[in-house]
Amino acid sequence: DQQVKQNSPSLSVQEGRISILNCDYTNSMFDYFLWYKKYPAEGPTFLISISSIKDKNEDGRFTVFLNKSAKHLSLHIVPSQPGDSAVYFCAAGAGTASKLTFGTGTRLQVTL
């Protein structure tokens, strides 16, 4: 029962271009969404979040878009840099509960 899905296991983008990572969810109770970045042998690092009352949140090179009717969110990274190469996890939460449901991750490779 995968409530948060990241259907692209990997993505390769040239340096300077836009990276778009996608995430779909099925649980209508989710009202808070986050993106985490993870390097090998390290814990996930929080990147950016969005509440369900918004459809866009921006932080520097990172923008998250939320389409509630489609139960879809995306992370845009522009311009992409080699240091962005990592695994990106989408996560969702509901109400005041503190547990998060994670997707399976997308491995982003930014090439020179």
Place this chain on the structure above:
Amino acid sequence: NAGVMQNPRHLVRRRGQEARLRCSPMKGHSHVYWYRQLPEEGLKFMVYLQKENIIDESGMPKERFSAEFPKEGPSILRIQQVVRGDSAAYFCASSPTSGEYGYTFGSGTRLTVV
């Protein structure tokens, strides 16, 4: 200003042994969460604890797994009689209050059961 500290980083256990994973939250954080990542999968919630209290253990396997966060000392995730399927990366996270979704993760403990 140390982050979330987990130890050991790597743990090897034979089938049937016990595994103890430790997590010291960030200073000032009283909420601790444990997640498990199986190979090629995302992180799965296991348990949420506050000092001396288990708040949500809905993700914990019914048998062999237990967690505590005592008044003094680190949080402990304990796995009794380990099996090969317990091999995974176990991540701890902490936050200063509940509902803090952008909480801070530790670097994880990689458990290998041989």
